[in-house]
Amino acid sequence: MEPKQNSPLLEGRSFDYVPLTERNGNLLSQTQLWFMINASFLTAATGALGPLSGLSLPWTIVAIVVGSVFGTLFQAFHGAQGPRMGLPQMIQSRAQFGSRGAVLPLVAATIVQFGFAIFYVQTGASSLGIVVKEVPSGLLQVLVGLVALVVATIGYRLVMFAEKTVSWIMVATLVVLTVGAVTLLPVGEMMANSTFILAPFLMQFAAAATFQVAVAPVVSDYTRYLPVNISGAKVSASVFGGTLVSAVWIEILGAILAIAYPKADTVGGFAKLSDAMLPGLAVVVMIVSLITCLNAVAVAFYSGSVAFLTAIEGFRRFTSTFRVRATAITVIGLLVIGASLFVPNSALGSFSVFLAILVYFLIPWTAVNLTDYYIVRRGILSISDILKQDGGIYGRWGKAGMISYAVGFVVMIPFFSTTVWVGPAAAAMGGADFSFLVGLVVSGGLYLILTRNFDRAAEYEAVAAAPINTIHNHEEAPALSTAGSTE
Template identity: 60%
Template sequence: MSEATLVEARSFDFVPETERHGNVRSQVQFWFMVNATLITLYTGGVGPLNGLGLSWTIVAVVLGSVAGTLFQAFHGAQGPRMGLPQMIQSRVQFGSRGAVLPLFAAVVTQFGFAIFYIQTGAQAIVDVSGASQFSLFQIMMGLGAMVVAIIGYGLVLKVEKLASYATLLNLVMLTLAALIYLPIGTMIANPQFALLPFLAQFGASAIYQLAIAPIVSDYTRYLPARTSGAAVSAAVFCGTMLSAVWLEILGSALSIASPGVDLIQAVHELGNSFGFGLGTATMIISACACLITAAITFYSGSVAVLSALEAFRPIRSTAMLRGITIAVGGLFVIFASLSLSSSILTAFSGFLSLLGYFLIPWTAVNLTDYYFVRNGKYSITDIMRPDGGIYGMWGMAGLVSYGLGFVAMIPFFSSPLYTGPIAEILGKADVSFIVGLVVATVSYVVLTRNHDFAGELVTVRAAPLNTLN
């Protein structure tokens, strides 16, 4: 895709060097916006909800975000090097058909989160306008997100860049309002600490960042192959860290200052207290941010769908096919958003958190293979073959490691739908991601120790498309 092309044709397929463009700075703005939605506020309220003071909540937010973002950001370097979206790269570790398991979790998670973005954006519009047509605004948000996603990467990047300036200014103003109108000094001076709430906040912040991992390369693959992998990972890290930590800390302060009040309502009231139309501006900017982020989930969800289908039957990537996939997924999201009541949405949120657990051992296996086992030496030609080529249809080392990592996590799960026995002992603090990452990583290293990588490398070098050129 050239920059002059209106509608992107690429989806799951390789992006040749002639179609690469962009720079690292634009990636910082893009990833900043991915977390710059009011939904992020709720993550920062986990510690205070369980009695943790603001100062220790800030420590937990920062440490948890760093831990989760490190794994998320390392995926960024894979995009320019491989020229492929994130989840199809899993064929190396899991096989072309074995990769359908994490692909399925990625599809449902991406389209599932879109429901919440549409709900939140529509509610922000209702709060500002005073209108009662919540359903109409949901439909408008969904259709708008579909249009942006169908046009594709180029438009998403440009819209995110423009929105980042308004969002940054808005956050600065909200922070000033918080410093003026909230008893920040008093809250900071109260060193209320308890280990279990601290662990709960740490885990929530880390998992919130890890949830982004399945989409990272979708948006770094268009960068020129010569782009420094370290620079790309740093851009992803800094962008998502800044918005996540900023909004989570603001959310934690509002949770303590306004207990029992919905955080979005609390932000609106804080902005109104400051004046200058800040409350109204915040809701409008929030609605725009939700629409754009919903478009991102539509985009990545459709890529994952086509990646899974292509493992069973060769598919030629076209703008029409990508557009139809996004439209079908988008209409499903709009219908679900209109159908689900607020009480059901709470249960659905728990369902999505369980799905997120499926992606944690995938992250471990994928990164371990890329950085330590195969060291980024892949045959793109074989990855794109439905039969998996040298990687096969079923990658047993990846599947077994994934399974072991997931099973090891179950006692540590802590979600609205299920809490494991060890999580109960820990006061429902969720540290399952640590267990999953460690077990899946160690298992994969052990299970691949006897693989003939030297023989595989001969085939990789001979492949028309590979990461060695």
């Protein structure tokens, strides 16, 4: 039996519009959600890059803070789009790329989300393995994946409830770990070393910024359920504050632990610190780590399935339902669980390179999307046309968006820096990867040039005539995924 779209438990929607009658939530719940997006011990690995490359702790902290602030600005601006448009993040790309032209960033977003899920499944299983040592790792990975799959299938409400509940537990855990790090580890000596090395500093800055920009493709998936009249600036502020605090906090802890326990992995460092504070405390901390990983996998499954369905619907017409979303999550989720069993820990370094390359595909997208929304179209969009399979007034192929995206990506290549290839521009900067900055500037700037003759007045009239739009966003949604298609 198909649940109602506004079922109090099962979410009936995937990539479709959320009408005003189903809008709820507040800024505090959003802050808690976005705090938890990064509140996994896996985040600490990003903060460890500087110290492991020879950068002192004070300069590592500066690079983490400045890089995180810069990267978080872009994901935060996406937050305001959700309540105004009532749509998940990636389907909004149809206004710039067309209903079919958006497939490339959509596929990249899908694979990135499910790729990160593999990391979180393995991290959650490693955390649980410290608690129940006799259980095979493979079984633990299956357990973590299946529980997250169920949460993601039930949908937005359960995800929000879980994130809000666990946020308090995670804050308490981080406070305890921070106190332990300051009192038991030679943090004072670490801070006394103020050696500055340019290449590791740039590397740490770029890593922290890219880590935050990578969250951009999922932001509106969760802010779309907020009331339409809520302040966009306040929504962006809640996203900004939530993700920034957790990322900076955990990355700094990761930097400290990397110096104190250079041979330990990310999870192992937290376990060592916990046991140094109180024998047996590591078990409690690892349980918290497990819970945060479960939440992270559920978020990845949820947003990845929405992006995947959006990409498919651009080529084959179907109606967004709970059954469709549940099927997508189940099939792809099982593939992720299977992949986690066959990707050994020794191969995770190579796999992280693969994910980094996929994140590159999302940098030009966020530049084009934000430039279009805030500068070119100024938030005036037809929701009805975005949800048409033929793209409506936006068409199937958005040339300005596609060209800006492609050129931005190509220009980024010399600035790529991975363990398998370092571009000439990155090599000249000591291996620091500033491709994200190049992609943002080039793609956004080129899109402005290509849309300089955009007839805003004519499109405004077309948008105003649409059943659902951001000018008069008060109508109830019809069967939007197929309405008005000329396929």
